[in-house]
């Protein structure tokens with residue numbers, strides 16, 4: 001039975017207001033992992049589990065930098081959706097800065113994709129739809145927020161396996177409309193190879209459509225599950241995507257990709273759904289960002305299936321994001 005989506009607010013165990021956590025009272029438990037921006041620790045606060053990200057960069061030397069960090073945390077904490085990890089607050093100890101998040105008991109999607117049979121077909125579809133909803137919420141923010149690092153490690157799963165996008169606070173914020181293209185500093189290479197859109201790698205340009213690209217790769221990964229294999233050899237994701245894009249334009253290309261990508265041994269596999277999801281993925285990974293659908297369009301594609309499967313979507317109103325971002329803070333979180 002698929003989970004029904006409910007409004008976020010009822011699920012939040014914490015007061016929605018951003019908190020400043022006193023360092024001396026924070027207990028750092030087990031390390032949950034380490035990414036480009038720092039180490040994440042499990043902890044507790046008022047009998048609730050929390051996750052603390054200790055930011056690697058100690059670039060907050062003066063009062064101005066500290067103030068803009070706090071402003072930004074408040075702004076990001078105001079963005080709430082069932083498919084976004086909730087930022088609870090922050091902690092500052094000297095030049096050390098930490099972000100405090102709600103804890104996700106089922107860790108990140110990458111761990112669930114390590115073995116073929118941990119996630120059945122319907123669960124995979126629920127996850128991808130949740131990711132699309134979370135992304136659509138970010139893309140509807142005013143000003144728009146692009147994530148730029150959609151990948152299994154940044155999809156966290158709560159106790160019911162509801163997917164939540166993590167690290168959207170580390171995304172660059174575009175001050176404009178959906179079509180706006182952001183120019184990235186030549187030193188910054190956001191995202192993770194394989195999931196990163198080609199325009200970011202080649203032109204250092206990013207837009208909401210760059211997230212759609214990463215979403216398409218993620219979708220293909222969920223349909224496949226295992227490492228990507230071509231001609232009997234495991235290949236890197238970006239090689240596989242290049243192959244799929246090339247074959248797609250050839251006669252009978254779709255069927256060929258279908259035969260290679262689709263893992264029909266996943267429990268509950270559905271051939272018709274697999275076809276439509278693969279088609280969506282192929283649209284999303286197009287090289288030209290203008291040819292990719294917007295995430296709203298992707299959600300519309302999902303609607304038919306949504307009705308059939310009985311997954312209830314929450315209505316998406318237009319969220320307003322308080323744009324009190326300072327440039328210094330963005331550079332502190334300079335994209336990888």
Ligand SMILES: Nc1ncnc2c1ncn2[C@@H]1O[C@H](COP(=O)(O)OP(=O)(O)OP(=O)(O)O)[C@@H](O)[C@H]1O
Pocket residue numbers: 032033034035036037038039040051085101102103104105107108149153154156166167192
């Ligand atoms: N709120 C959380 N609840 C539970 N586990 C978490 C939470 N945040 C992060 N983790 C775990 O910690 C790991 C490390 O997270 P981190 O964001 O530092 O690195 P990453 O996601 O692998 O890479 P990136 O820096 O690109 O985001 C994640 O992969 C996830 O398994």
Ligand SMILES: [Mg+2]
Pocket residue numbers: 035153154166167
């Ligand atoms: Mg992360």
